[in-house]
Amino acid sequence: xxxxxxxxxxxxxxxxxxxxxxxxxxxxxxxxxxxxxxxxxxxxxxxxxxxxxxxxxxxxxxxxxxxxxxxxxxxxxxxxxxxxxxxxxxxxxxxxxxxxxxxxxxxxxxxxxxxxxxxxxxxxxxxxxxxxxxxxxxxxxxxxxxxxxxxxxxxxxxxxxxxxxxxxxxxxxxxxxxxxxxxxxxxxxxxxxxxxxxxxxxxxxxxxxxxxxxxxxxxxxxxxxxxxxxxxxxxxxxxxxxxxxxxxxxxxxxxxxxxxxxxxxxxxxxxxxxxxxxxxxxxxxxxxxxxxxxxxxxxxxxxxxxxxxxxxxxxxxxxxxxxxxxxxxxxxxxxxxxxxxxxxxxxxxxxxxxxxxxxxxxxxxxxxxxxxxxxxxxxxxxxxxxxxxxxxxxxxxxxxxxxxxxxxxxxxxxxxxxxxxxxxxxxxxx
Numbered sequence: 001x002x003x004x005x006x007x008x009x010x011x012x013x014x015x016x017x018x019x020x021x022x023x024x025x026x027x028x029x030x031x032x033x034x035x036x037x038x039x040x041x042x043x044x045x046x047x048x049x050x051x052x053x054x055x056x057x058x059x060x061x062x063x064x065x066x067x068x069x070x071x072x073x074x075x076x077x078x079x080x081x082x083x084x085x086x087x088x089x090x091x092x093x094x095x096x097x098x099x100x101x102x103x104x105x106x107x108x109x110x111x112x113x114x115x116x117x118x119x120x121x122x123x124x125x126x127x128x129x130x131x132x133x134x135x136x137x138x139x140x141x142x143x144x145x146x147x148x149x150x151x152x153x154x155x156x157x158x159x160x161x162x163x164x165x166x167x168x169x170x171x172x173x174x175x176x177x178x179x180x181x182x183x184x185x186x187x188x189x190x191x192x193x194x195x196x197x198x199x200x201x202x203x204x205x206x207x208x209x210x211x212x213x214x215x216x217x218x219x220x221x222x223x224x225x226x227x228x229x230x231x232x233x234x235x236x237x238x239x240x241x242x243x244x245x246x247x248x249x250x251x252x253x254x255x256x257x258x259x260x261x262x263x264x265x266x267x268x269x270x271x272x273x274x275x276x277x278x279x280x281x282x283x284x285x286x287x288x289x290x291x292x293x294x295x296x297x298x299x300x301x302x303x304x305x306x307x308x309x310x311x312x313x314x315x316x317x318x319x320x321x322x323x324x325x326x327x328x329x330x331x332x333x334x335x336x337x338x339x340x341x342x343x344x345x346x347x348x349x350x351x352x353x354x355x356x357x358x359x360x361x362x363x364x365x366x367x368x369x370x371x372x373x374x375x376x377x378x379x380x381x382x383x384x385x386x387x388x389x390x391x392x393x394x395x396x397x398x399x400x401x402x403x404x405x406x407x408x409x410x411x412x413x414x415x416x417x418x419x420x421x422x423x424x425x426x427x428x429x430x
Contacts, residue, residue, distance in 0.1 A: 084143065181200075243275075335349075
C-alpha cells in the first residue's frame with residue numbers, strides 16, 4: 001500500500017515506510033527515540049520530529065516556556081526544530097542542539113510582516129520538507145497563523161498553545177478548525193469554552209535544576225556586583241514591559257519611591273524585562289533618580305540568568321511563569337497580573353493562583369497602589385520563621401504540581417494523538 005509522505009506536496013506518493021532523504025542534524029538525546037506504533041505507520045527508528053514556531057526569540061513567559069519544554073522533549077527522545085525571528089534566546093536553543101531557522105514573521109513593532117507573508121510561508125514549507133517534520137507546534141498568532149497554513153498545505157497536523165487572554169478570539173476559532181488547541185490554565189480553558197473552542201489544559205513546567213536557591217556567599221557577591229548596599233531590601237519586578245504589564249511596572253516604581261519616603265530608605269527595585277514601554281519606564285526611572293540624586297532603581301533589561309536575580313531578592317513581584325520560577329528559587333512572591341491582584345502567594349491561595357495563573361488570566365481583585373503598598377510592607381516586616389515557611393511551602397507546591405517532565409509527557413501524548421488522527425483522516429479521504 002502506498003501512502004503520501006508527511007511534508008510533501010499533494011501529488012507526491014512514496015512507500016508507507018519512512019524514507020530518509022538526508023541525515024538529520026547531529027543532536028544528542030538522553031532517551032531512546034520516540035516511536036509511533038499504529039496500523040497506519042511503520043514503527044520508526046528515528047525520533048518524532050516537531051517544529052516549534054514562535055514570533056521571535058525574545059525573553060518572556062511564552063519563550064522561556066518553549067525553551068524549557070524543548071529541553072525536556074529532547075531528553076525524552078524528540079527531535080525539535082525552531083522557526084522564529086532572531087532574539088536573545090537564540091543561542092540557548094542552539095545550545096540544545098536544535099536547528100534554528102530564522103524567519104522574520106514580525107516587524108520590530110511585533111506586527112505581522114504582511115509584505116513578506118508569502119515568502120515566509122514558502123520558507124516554512126521548505127523547513128517542514130527538509131527537516132521531515134511530523135507536527136508543527138505554534139504559540140503566537142502572527143507566526144502561528146502562517147505555520148498552520150504551511151502545515152495544512154504540507155499535510156501534517158498542528159498544535160496551538162494559548163498562553164494568555166490577549167489572543168483575538170476570531171483568529172483562535174479559525175485556528176481550531178485546523179489544529180489541536182491547548183492552553184496553560186483553567187481560566188483560559190473557561191474563556192475558550194465560552195467562545196465554543198474546545199481545549200486541553202497543559203500547565204507550564206519548571207525545571208528545579210534551572211531554578212533553585214543560590215548560596216549566601218555568591219548572593220552577597222552578586223549583590224555587590226550590582227551595586228546594592230549590604231542592608232538593601234531588594235524588590236524584583238520581572239515581566240514583559242509592554243501594554244498592561246508595562247503600566248504595572250510604572251505603578252511599582254511609584255510605590256517603591258513612596259515607601260522610601262515613608263521610612264524604608266534602604267528599599268531598592270530591580271526591573272528585568274523589555275518591551276514597547278521600555279523607553280517610557282527608563283525616563284520615569286531617570287526622573288525619580290534626579291529628584292533625590294540617588295540611584296535606587298536598577299534596570300537590568302532582558303536577562304537569561306533569572307535564577308540568581310530571583311535569589312538575591314527579598315520579594316519578587318510578577319505573575320504567571322515568573323511567579324513559578326521565583327517560588328522554585330524559594331522567594332516570596334506578590335502576584336500582580338494583567339487581570340487582577342492576588343497579593344502575597346501563600347498556601348491558602350495556591351489553588352486560586354493556579355486557576356487564575358497568578359492573576360494574569362482572571363481574578364476578582366483589581367490592582368491598586370494601596371494594595372501593593374500593604375502587601376509589600378507586610379512582607380518587609382514579616383518574621384523570619386513565617387517567611388521561611390512561606391518560601392519552603394512555595395517550593396514544594398511548584399515541585400509537586402509543575403514538574404517540567406510532566407508537561408513534556410502531556411505534550412508528547414497530544415503530539416502522538418494528533419499525528420495518528422491525521423493519518424486516519426488521510427486514509428478516510430482516499
